[in-house]
Amino acid sequence: MRRGDAARRGVRPVRLAPTDVLRLGLLGLTTRRGRAVLSALGIAIGIATMIVVVGIPASSQRHLMDQLSALGTNLLRAEPVPDRTPPVLLPEESAAMAARIGPVTATSAVANTHTTVRRSDVMDRYDNGGLTVLAARPNLLDTVNGRLRTGRFLAAGTDRLPVAVLGYVAASRLGFATVDPRQPPQVNIDGHWFTVVGILDPMPLAPDLERSVLVGWGAARDVLGFDGHPTVVYAQAREDALEGVRAVLPATLNPQLPGLVQVSRPSDALAAKRATENTFSALFLGLAGVALLVGGIGVANTMVISVLERRREIGLRRALGANRAQVRTQFLTESVLLSLLGGAAGTVLGVLATVGYAGYQGWPPTVPIASVAAGVGGALLVGVVAGVYPSIRAARLTPTEALAAP
Structure with a gap:
């Protein structure tokens, strides 16, 4: 039908x-x-x-x-414009100032102590092997996604003690392959002996740290006469807001003259x-x-x-x-x-x-x-x-x- x-x-x-x-x-x-x-x-x-x-x-x-993230693709590096007279100084609280930016997840700082490091005090005091002595905060390693090859890193409890951590290249040039906690090696920094407590793994995105000897912020002040002004501020931020953080970071660190602060561009690893x-x-x-x-x-x-x-x-x-x-x-x-x-x-x-x-x-x-x-x-x-x-x-x-x- x-x-x-x-x-x-x-x-x-x-x-x-x-x-x-x-x-x-x-x-x-x-x-x-x-x-x-x-x-x-x-x-x-x-x-x-x-x-x-x-x-x-x-x-x-x-x-x-x-x-790729472990390399530090979300890491920015801010520092004063070089070769200025008088030199540009970042505020002592620069890392804390950068931390107030919303998308920033971690900050730290290092400072050039303008001192010389040698393996022995009988070596030429002006021959530093192209190495730099940096005062560093205890949270530096986490901020730059670095890793230790051997030993331990600087800690808040040892900030004023004469201890040092060597970058990968610095350890090679000074002739240290490992750190024996029973008989740790020592390096001479401006006539002061510092005990080496750790050696870092390679850090492709932070080659300046590979060629450095890191000492505590307090030890750099007390022993090496450091003035407390950081020379490099590291800021870790969310990847989706990295360009925005880069744009406001100079004005945050130096509100009067933001043009005197330069910030690294996001790494090629992030683009990749x-x-x-x-x-x-x-x-x-x-x-x-x-x-x-x-x-x-x-x-x-x-x-x-x-x-x-x-x-x-x-x-x-x-x-x-x-x-x-x-x-x-x-x-x-x-x-x-x-x-x-x-x-x-x-x-x-x-x-x-x-x-x-x-x-x-x-x-x-x-x-x-x-x-x-x-x-x-x-x-x-x-x-x-x-x-x-x-x-x-x-x-x-x-x-x-x-x-x-x-």
Whole structure:
């Protein structure tokens, strides 16, 4: 009975409840379980591929980003403009002033003591090997993301004691490879003996510290006659606000004459990091799109074949009173359910594969929440798109055409 005939006779077609639609959609999957499993496997592989090609590069990217961040990509260095007469002096509280800038997360300072360091007091007092003696704050190492190769760093409790930490290059030029706590080496700074308590690892983004001998701020004042004015202020800030902090830092350190303070530009490592992020993002988008396309083609192919095989079933339902909208809804629901089942399985499989591979490589496992949501949402979208044509084709079959099919 056609809808027009039913309307003329006063009979309205029965509207299917959502539970009935769901049951009809599951009917096609449960009666052909083997094909449904293979079809769901196809979409599962597509979704799992999408999550893997997003998750594994994301884990690798995070590992790379951690390495670049460890170099100090978010570090700014402020110092007076050199060769000025009289010399420009930064305030003694410069580090605290810079710390008041909102996006700044850590600050520290060093100061040139204008003294000479030698391994022995019998060496030429003017031969310092190109090394600089710097007064340093105890939090310097954390601010510049430095690491100790051996020994320990300066501490607040030893700030006034004659102890020193050598930069990597400074230790090599002075002939020290390690620090033995039982018999620590000593260096002579302007006729005063300082005990070496630590040696730093290389710091590619802070070569001036590699060629320096670091002493406590209080010891530099008491023993070396240091005047307390820092020569370099280090500021660590959020990467997204780095350029803004760089713009306001000179006026913060020297409000009267900000032009006499120069600030280093963000490092090339930060530019490389941002370029890497953009490259990875484009790669993720392309690979995810290919994976979803492959899965969608598989589901569409399965649903078209299902319509061809079930023409007699369609004809029987039409003859018993099902209208075109109900047939169309049945096959569209079946396509969506098939894709969702495959998408859920593929999401779980992709997450497990990503975590396992990242753990094997020693990377921090990273599975973007967006990729998991895209896996389920993509499966839903694929099911809708892939089911549109088969459902319309099934709905267009008349009862006589469908029942006459071989």
